[in-house]
Structures are given as C-alpha cells and as structure tokens.
Amino acid sequence: MAERYSSFEPASTRWVLQRVTAAFLVVVLAFHFFLLHFVHHAYEIEFAGTQARMENIGYFATMVAFLVTGTFHGVNGVYNALINQGLGGTQKRVVKWVLVVASVGLVAQGVRVAVTMAGF
C-alpha cells in the first residue's frame, strides 16, 4: 500500500538534511562496522592499530565527517520524533537547546579523541 509514515514535514530544511546525511551514513556506517568487526576483530583493537588508521588523513576526515553527520542525523531524528509526539512551546525550545548543547559537546569530545588517536 502506498502510504508513508514520517516524523518530518516533507521538503523542510531538516527533512532534506536528514536524507542527505542518511545517504552518507548508510555507506560509512556499513564500512565502519565491517572494518572494525570483520576485517579487524573488535577484541584485537589496540591503540597502535587505531593510530595507524587515523594517521591517514582521508580516514581521519571520513571519521570526523561520520561523527558530525551521525550526531546531526541522530539528534535531528530525536528532535523530530519528539515534535511528532506533540512537543511544543517552551518544552520544545528547552529540548532544542539541550540537544544542541549535547551535540556540540559530543562533536567536540569526538574530535578531541580523533586528534589524540591520530597524534596530530
């Protein structure tokens, strides 16, 4: 049946960005999972191997882009799901800024970790 269910207002900026980040994340999340669980087993991961991968500027940039797009996609999804459940008014503004602060904090800490791993 041709029915669709979405938490988003179609064609809004957040709706478009959610799709654009999704297209990127589908590829990179699959790559990340495959590389760190099947090519390298998670129990074999050591700092030296992590650093060797992160020193590669292309890999480093991909992982930082993965962090930023993943954070946006996840937090934007949560925000829209809450709006869809009827969040509005002051609660909506509070939730929005809590999510913005959490996102900025997560990305900042993630970049700090990435730079440490790469040894830059």
Next chain:
Amino acid sequence: MSQSYNRGRVEDFGRWREFSAGMWAWIFHKFTGWVLIGYLFTHIAVLSSSIQGPEAYNTTLQGLESLFVVRILEIGLLAVAVFHILNGIRLLMVDLGVGLEAQDKSFYASMVLTGIIVVASVPTFLSEVGV
C-alpha cells in the same frame, strides 16, 4: 495509482494489532534510531580513554571485549544498525518514489536480510571471548 486508507494514527500504540507493515517499519526505525544515537554517546565516552594514553585505551577496550555480555550487546547493536541501514535505504527509495507500491515487501525484505546477516555474524562476534 496509489489508494489511501484510513488506518488511524501510528502513534496510537494501543492498537498495535491493527498496524500495517509501513507502521511497523516506522516504529522499528524510530526504536533503532534511538538506540544508535544513545550508543554514539557511549561509544565516544569509551573511546575517550585514549586521551589518558595508549595503555588506558587498550585496557578499556580489551576489558570490555572480554565480557560475554558486551559481545551479546554488540550483536544487538549489529542487528539495530543493519536494520536501520536497510530500512533507511528503503525510506530513501520511497522518498524518491521508487518502488512505492512494494514498500511493504521491502520492509519484510529488510527484516529477513537483517536476520540473515546477524545470524551469520554471530560466530565472528563471539570468537575469543571469556565467559
């Protein structure tokens, strides 16, 4: 041409027995999305041990990986991630108007493929684990 049916609101979870495939897809996509964003915060917290030095990083990761329950949680994470990816591709296709008439079948296909990939991955995720 597509037909429109009044199936009621998907947010009315109490009537879940009446839900169609698209409504289940919507719920599972929301659930797996919440798990994945929650995991992302946990993942960065665990990897932050690298800031304390290589030894702390190695000890933290290997300590976690030695726990059977962590391996089981990783299999759960794989299931969640694979479904979210496959259903995400399905949603992108639906948004592009591709295969709209088969969106229920593509949801079932996402479920079956997720199950196959997860079952096939169990040996990899449980190798070299202490119980």
